[in-house]
């Protein structure tokens with residue numbers, strides 16, 4: 056990760072197809088296209104690769120989450136359960152619809168703790184949204200059981216784990232809806248972009264119309280189309296889709312490279328007895344985008360993080376002190392700093408953030424370090440890196 060490390064002829068060729076005919080929009084202009092439909096082709100490729108009946112490409116992963124929620128009818132005042140450790144996109148996408156994000160503790164999988172999820176359910180809960188962080192997954196069978204028992208919708212955010220599988224099924228294809236991001240730093244990138252994945256024909260139709268102003272996409276005169284319901288514009292462009300189309304063809308290649316690099320580093324770190332790797336739920340196989348581990352306590356983890364930086368090992372994150380991914384630093388959310396007035400439901404619904412503490416999440420995130428696995432490293436570079444990491448981490452125990 057990220058896919059841009061290995062941009063090459065395939066990306067160039069797909070992009071040139073678009074520039075040659077000049078149609079940068081995904082809909083219409085049939086005569087000008089010379090048969091090139093990059094967004095449509097990428098949707099088809101995603102459907103095949105990720106084993107869903109419908110993939111709806113959109114402008115970003117954040118948009119994909121909002122669209123997935125909207126497609127399932129989730130909106131004003133509804134509660135959506137999400138993890139404390141994720142990207143800010145998760146609560147942004149929920150709040151966009153006037154719904155209320157309910158933050159719930161994680162466990163040693165670095166994703167939602169099913170027991171904590173169960174305790175957080177109220178009569179207002181509509182959906183559970185696990186976020187498959189850092190290349191691995193939530194315990195989806197446990198979450199599915201909770202959803203079934205409580206009549207809730209399961210929405211997977213697999214933005215950081217595209218290419219990982221759960222009992223051999225691709226992440227994103229298991230819940231009622233799945234979301235992925237194709238932004239610049241993801242395993243396959245389109246520059247910007249995202250997708251909503253589903254096997255539910257109603258949600259598929261909703262996502263298709265909602266992401267393009269409610270257009271019904273019937274016939275080939277866009278101006279004459281009708282609008283069964285309101286929508287917005289979350290379209291992807293043909294330029295972005297072209298790059299994504301080249302990259303999806305390389306997903307298996309990327310996962311294989313990551314697995315090779317991950318394995319070398321993991322084997323080296325296994326020598327450190329006080330280091331414990333993150334738990335991958337039974338039946339899961341990671342995308343190997345990150346190698347995540349726990350050290351004995353917060354102080355040691357902070358020191359190890361500093362020692363890794365000092366040693367020149369980049370791309371290792373101690374998320375406890377990071378403002379993008381963990382509740383601790385989301386002051387703008389806790390203070391409800393918005394440009395516009397929020398509804399009373401959202402203000403009241405988020406008041407719990409003033410007092411609620413997340414000790415279990417602090418326990419895991421405080422001790423966690425996650426290291427990015429790159430695609431462009433040579434084997435010699437990976438080996439040197441592994442040695443440097445062992446040295447840096449063991450130095451803090453002395």
Ligand SMILES: *Cc1c(COP(=O)(O)O)cnc(C)c1O
Pocket residue numbers: 114115116117118141142144145186212214215236237238248249
């Ligand atoms: C990247 C990411 C997103 C959002 O994707 P964008 O395409 O950047 O909007 C959502 N969730 C997670 C976990 C992410 O890592």
